[in-house]
């Protein structure tokens with residue numbers, strides 16, 4: 001436990017000033033004990049006391065090409081040496097090139113990009129476009145979803161982070177998406193789940209009034225809320241329903257896009273073309289904040305003659321755009337998409353399947369690319385989760401125990417509710433992925449000890 005003490009103890013002025021002056025996201029400020037990060041390289045980072053961690057959470061599932069990629073750092077430095085920022089109304093070679101490259105990669109006629117600062121404002125602006133394009137007000141989203149923490153995007157978010165933020169934003173309708181392992185539709189096959197989830201969506205649209213609904217926003221693969229992979233036919237079905245009722249289909253690819261699912265965009269996996277795609281995180285591995293909305297020509301045309309009533313001082317920030325250009329170049333040169341896909345099929349899938357054979361506490365393993373979840377249960381028959389939905393404090397202790405055990409062993413994990421996600425950078429070498437999974441193997445004995453089935 002010596003390492004734990006070193007990690008958790010206040011060791012420096014950095015720590016003291018943080019606790020005194022930094023107000024952190026999603027935290028009760030009095031109980032937070034942040035790690036003091038001193039550096040990072042590739043899939044590793046280290047704290048100021050020199051302890052190294054294999055980053056199996058890619059920070060916040062955003063450093064898709066790892067820490068401190070030299071070419072990405074150099075591109076930002078080079079642009080910073082030339083010109084750091086311009087107003088959003090001007091054109092600049094980096095802004096034009098980032099938009100051109102993204103449009104080239106995006107499916108169908110998604111040919112224009114509105115750049116934002118991050119994912120939340122990408123959600124807000126995609127919804128704004130859909131509402132103005134359709135002249136309708138309502139927004140549909142699933143309960144198991146996260147779309148950001150701005151005033152608009154948190155209202156659309158389905159998960160419990162919305163609860164304390166319910167400020168009466170009107171027109172948001174939540175519905176239940178597919179989740180075969182815990183089917184809300186009593187489905188016993190993926191085909192049934194697809195059929196029934198689509199019937200439920202169609203019913204919700206009917207009773208809400210199709211002519212009132214501007215858009216449906218869906219994480220292509222639900223991220224934080226469970227790595228929920230849409231069963232075959234679901235996204236195609238959503239596309240068809242949207243076409244039938246003139247509803248805009250927004251794919252939130254803030255977490256799932258840019259290699260995470262072993263594709264440029266996760267929708268490529270199902271060959272579906274949404275009307276709008278939101279992106280952020282993996283587009284430049286978060287080295288500089290940036291996000292955006294990729295816009296179909298049809299929707300862009302809505303704003304040919306009339307003004308788009310939205311904007312941001314930093315829309316298309318040129319350091320951000322330079323980093324997107326460099327990052328896309330690195331993806332191509334280094335075969336990052338192919339590597340992510342290979343890690344999913346040849347390394348992570350078989351290794352996690354083996355863990356599931358060994359550990360009764362693993363109820364379900366699911367994922368693709370470098371986007372995986374182990375769903376932990378107390379009983380495989382009843383599927384009782386290791387900790388309850390949205391557990392905190394003592395209820396969440398079994399997961400806290402797993403996190404602490406991973407950190408002791410030098411693995412930085414990503415957990416949410418009763419799940420451990422396996423989401424290292426897309427370019428993590430095979431041996432490091434296996435090293436991390438070996439640590440998970442060790443710590444899962446703790447979850448097995450709570451197994452009652």
Ligand SMILES: Cc1ncc(COP(=O)(O)O)c(C=O)c1O
Nearest residue numbers: 118119120146147148254255280
């Ligand atoms: C699917 C999804 N959408 C939107 C967001 C919000 O992005 P940001 O935190 O950059 O505002 C996130 C962040 O985790 C996300 O996972």
